[in-house]
Amino acid sequence: MLQVNHITKRYGSQDALSDVSFHITKGQIVGLLGENGAGKSTTMNIVTGYISADEGEVLIDGIDLLKKPKPAKQRIGYLPEQPPLYDKMTVYEYLIFAGELKGLRRQAAGKEAARVMELTNLTERKNMLIRHLSKGYKQRVGLAQALMADPALLILDEPMVGLDPNQMIEMRNLIRSLSDDHTVILSSHILSEIESVCDHIIILSHGKLIAENEVKKLETENSNHSRLRIVVKGSKSKIGNLLKNSGLVKDYTYLRDVEDGVYEYQAIAASDEDIRDDLFLVFAREKMVVYSLNTEQLSLEDVFMKLTGKEEEE
Amino acid sequence: MIAIYKRELQSYFSTFQAYLYLALFVCVTGLFFTVINITYGLNDFVSYVLSNSYFMIFVYCIDLPILTMRLFAEEKKNKTDQLLLTAPVSAWEIVLGKFLASFTIFLAGMLIITVFPIIIAANGSLPVSNTISGYIGMILFSMCMIAVGTFISSIVSEPILAILISAVAGIFVLLFSNLVSLMPDGVAATAVFLCVIVIGIAVLLYIDTKKIAVSLIALLAGAGLIAALYFLNKEWFVYGITNSLNWISLEKRYEEFLNGILNLSSIIYMISFTAVFLLASVQATERRRWR
CATH class of the missing domain: 3.40.50.300 (P-loop containing nucleotide triphosphate hydrolases)
Structure with missing residues (x-):
């Protein structure tokens, strides 16, 4: 496209x-x-x-x-940041003009204007001057204009x-x-x-x-494989010892009690490789139940911050 | 183009612009008609009203700039030019639509003031051929000035600036013949004058293309042409400046129409003048994409 x-x-x-x-x-x-x-x-x-x-x-x-x-x-239908609206035209007149600019004949532009006004909930305000509309409605008129001629x-x-x-x-x-x-x-x-x-x-x-x-x-792709969250059933000291002595984890932090005898930790892997399988087996060998074991998922905001370099600045 | 033409016309009447322009045009014309034609009993509307210096200054330095000031400048100011420039229409269609809308309002004014020669004709003898020629001249001259106003509006972003520059352009065009009479004559003066024009063109080409070779070629070609012209027609160089400036003077050609002369070359010149300024407006509009 x-x-x-x-x-x-x-x-x-x-x-x-x-x-x-x-x-x-x-x-x-x-x-x-x-x-x-x-x-x-x-x-x-x-x-x-x-x-x-x-x-x-x-x-x-x-x-x-x-x-x-x-x-x-x-x-193409384009809604710029500031909608290009003619304040002294009514919504309907403006949309007809936009339609004709895009090559529609008057009658076809009228039908198209009715369609896009329905789509953008502008029908009730079709005869209002654009300058009398609120900012939200002006934005809708801008969108309706972009939709004219169905680009x-x-x-x-x-x-x-x-x-x-x-x-x-x-x-x-x-x-x-x-x-x-x-x-x-x-x-x-x-x-x-x-x-x-x-x-x-x-x-x-x-x-x-x-x-x-x-x-x-x-x-x-931008998730951090070296940061893990693990929820394990057992004693705090045993979990801590296993994490420390596994050779897989560089550092770990206790986060919270999930429920009675179940704890959540954050662990930082010693290498860049995905250590989830090996870490699971460490606890499995000790017959300790792992409730969850995930790499830390980044939100879009985290990804954005990471890629645009804001994370380092902060 | 028709959509733009219709919107411009609607815009003229949805604001004060068309009403202000027409009211001023008709009232001032009526005032001149009353004071000159009625009070002094003179029957020539063209010679005493349309040719009147004060009337011409009013029309071309005040009234017509009101008509053209917003054509592009306001679109740029309000960013509505984004709608036009991203629509599937060419810059030519945009410029022509706007120009024709202004010209239509002007023609409406001309139609209204036709009532004055009709009053003369009804009450005395009207020099009909002179009146028709004067009307054609004023329409063509105004067409040129509307094209100039359209161009000025296309290069500035503020309507008030457009009206000021258009007024200055109007004064310049009307006083052009007076300025020409101040120019020196003689072979050396003409040669210097032509050299300045060639250098000016070369500089403009350099600004536009940023290629020194292009402007050097233009400079050499221009120098060659001046030399060839000198050897072919030495006599022309004696009054070269005044002759060429009088030839390009719009006002001189307008005077011919006001004196009852319908000159085909002047009609073609005025249409070409309009086309050049509309082309310049198209270029200015297109240039905005590359800014």
């Missing part, structure tokens, strides 16, 4: 994006993550044709955005900004429902939102792509 090949964008001597490449297949919901100034909006602006890259190419359904902008842009690729820059919790849930559900027949790229600062909506993540940092994968794989 979307192929971004080696795009670079410079502002003066500063690289806003440096050799960024990624590929998004049909039906994916992709989250674009990065700290402020990482290049998220620049990437979105390049992919939508608002600005041009200094190097590289963007292919939408195999069509080069620079060489054939019209057919390429016909496949295959939706690019949403911070779609949750300014929404109250209920509106955020509605927006999240709407984006999820759109994934059935659309490809969606969205950026957000709210990592939990990205985690709950997206199945794929792209992380940018200082204009460079530093990670691209499925959310679960990203969490697993």
Whole structure:
């Protein structure tokens, strides 16, 4: 659906994006993550044709955005960070205009406007001037505009900004429902939102792509195999001795009493290898029951912090 | 393009802009008509109103800039240009849609003030051919100035800045003939003048391409052309500056229409002038993508 090949964008001597490449297949919901100034909006602006890259190419359904902008842009619906709304138009007039811009005839644009207003719960406000709408509703009008003419690729820059919790849930559900027949790229600062909506993540940092994968794989790949959590039934002293003398563990910390005679420990492996099997056998040989033994799973936030270098700073 | 044209027209009437422009245009024209044509009993609307220096300064330095100031500047300011530039429409369609909307409002004003020559015709004798030629001239001249205003709006981000620069451009165009009369004549002056133009083009090419070879080639080609022109037509160099500047003067060509002369080359020149400024607006719009 979307192929971004080696795009670079410079502002003066500063690289806003440096050799960024990624590929998004049909039906994916992709989250674009990065700290402020990482290049998220620049990437979105390049992919939508608002600005041009200094190097590289963007292919939408195999069509080069620079060489054939019209057919390429016909496949894109874009909601920028600040929705491009004309305050003095009504919601309906604005959507008709957006539809006509995308090549729909007046009648078809009317039908399409009715469809997207229904989808975004704007029907009751169709005759209101946009300037009289709340921020949340303006955001919906922006999304409705992006949905006009039913583009295959939706690019949403911070779609949750300014929404109250209920509106955020509605927006999240709407984006999820759109994934059935659309490809969606969205950026957000709210990592939990990205985690709950997206199945794929792209992380940018200082204009460079530093990670691209499925959310679960990203969490697993970046998990720390050297940190384990173990829940064992037995006496505290025996558990401690076994951990200390196993040769597998460099250090360990008692965490809590899970229940009577069952304790949870955090252990740090002596090597980078996965020691779970060997550690299990250490306790099994002593006929001690291991209730659970897991490497520490990182959340998306942990992964983000780790990859963008925030962890070290803190 | 039609969608952009319709939205622009709607936008003119959903704000004060069209009303302010039309009200000022009709009232000031009516004032000149009353004071000159009615009070003094003069029957020539074109010669005494449309050709009046104060009237022209009002139209081209105050009223038309009101019409063109927001075309692009406000879109950039409000970031609504993102909708246009990411839509499957070309920069040409955007520029033409906006330009034609402004031109339509201007034509509406011209249509309204047609009532004044009609009043003269109903109560006396109107020099019809002169009036028609004057109207055609004003429409063409204004078309050029709207194109200039469109270009200015496409290069700035603040409507107020667009109106100020457009007003200065209007004064420059109207006073161009006076400025030309101050220019020196003679072979040396013409040669220096042409060299300055060639150097200017070479510098612009360097700024645009950042390639010194391109600007050097332009510089050498320009110098060659000047030398060839000198050996082929030495006489032209005597009044070279004034002749060439008078040739490009919009106001001089407008005067022909006001004097009842319908000159085809002037019509083609004014249409070409408009096309050049619209092309420059397209380039300015496209350039924003590469900023």
